Amino acid sequence: MKLMINHQTHYQYSDWAKNSIQYIKMTPQSNRHQQVTGWQISIPGEKQYKKDAFNNIWLTSSQIESYQQMLIMAQGIVEINTTDQFGLQDSLSPAVFLQPTNATQCNDEMIAFAAYYLPQKSWANFQKLAAAILQHMPYMTASTTVTHTAIESFSAQQGVCQDHSHVLIAMAKAVGVPARYVSGYLYVNNQSHLASHAWTEVFLAGQWHVIDVSNQLFCPHAHVYVAIGRDYWDVAPVRGVRERGGVETMYSIVQVLAC
Template sequence: MKLMVNHQTHYSYSAPVQSSIQYIKMIPSTNTHQRVHHWDISIPGQKGTQKDAFSNIWLTSSQREPYSQMTIMAQGLVEMNPDSQFGALNSLNPHLFLQPTASTLCNEEMKQFALSHVSALRHECLIRLARAVLDYIPYMPHTTSVNTSAIQAFSCRQGVCQDHSHVFIAMCKYLGLPARYVSGYLFVPQTMHLASHAWAEVFLQNAWYCFDVSNQLFTPNSHIYVAIGRDYWDVAPVRGVREKGGFESMNSIVQVLSC
């Protein structure tokens, strides 16, 4: 299956931005799970690319001229491997994904929740945990932010794919299982306009197993991988610093189409 992606992110500012540097992770790589036929990022400014510590492609854009609006456009064609049942492998030691982060810590209530739903460190038990997390934290857009931690999302009992992933990863790490955060895109038939997506993966029996808690999907057949990390902050699509600009507003739209 080939998937065509069109991802547009529009920024507006209440006052002119004098200069800025944007750090962008919106470029997928070819791996055992997918083949990138072509991909292009359109953004003003002087650009350069490198790879981060997790082998994600990292684009830097520097702008020195004042502006009040900016649009980042990512477009490309990715072919999925129909035989892929697991997440993409890389050369990183899986134990790297046992490292705690501020976004993926457990409190005592979360630890007891994990223990009550996982009787053994097996795939089917983790699926049971993923279902319990979604039951406990219903999908509720616009109720959390990128700064919401796993503990905060669990406490308020609402959130989105980022929160589901952080909570699930936090619990798996507590259970002693390497767990990573994946950003990318999800293809849903008969649905054109989506947001960029996030899901969790857990290392079991020398393979990375997909746990898309928000959609209750446990194989990555319809998932395009863009970046992996320990939490959202390792894979954030756009981060940056700017001089002036006042208040910032952002609007994003994603199309994922089969072709």
């Protein structure tokens, strides 16, 4: 399936900003699951591409000129393999994804929750756990922020795809199963769905398996991979620093269309 993706991120500042550096992870790569053609990122300033420790493409943009608005636009075409049954198989060591992070810690309640649904660490039981997480914390738009940890989101009993991913990763690691955070795009017929997305992969029986808790999807038939990490902070689409600028406001527009 061939998809056309357009992702716009708009920033507005209450004062003039300058001397900014933006770190952008919004570039998908070609692999066994997907082929990328014509991908471009438009942003002011001097740009440099490199790769991070997880082999994600990392664009750094530096700007010294003053500005009160900034537009970052990523767009291109990605053709995905809709027959894939497993997650993205790569050369990264699964052991890396057992490392603790602040966003993916478990408390006693979460450990007990995971133990109930995972008497054995099987693929079927992980799917049951994913269903239970969604029932416990239904998808609720704008119910959390990017700073929420797995413990905070689980306690709030609501969240978005980022929260579902953090909670599942935390529980998987608590029982000794490597789990990682994936950022990317999801193609759905309902265009009211936010197409910029996050999901999880768990490592079982020598394979990475997809668990999209928010949508209860367990194969990447409609998913475009952009970046992989231990949690959101490893794959954040845009992070940066600036001088001045006052109060920042931001909104995004994402379109994923079949073509």
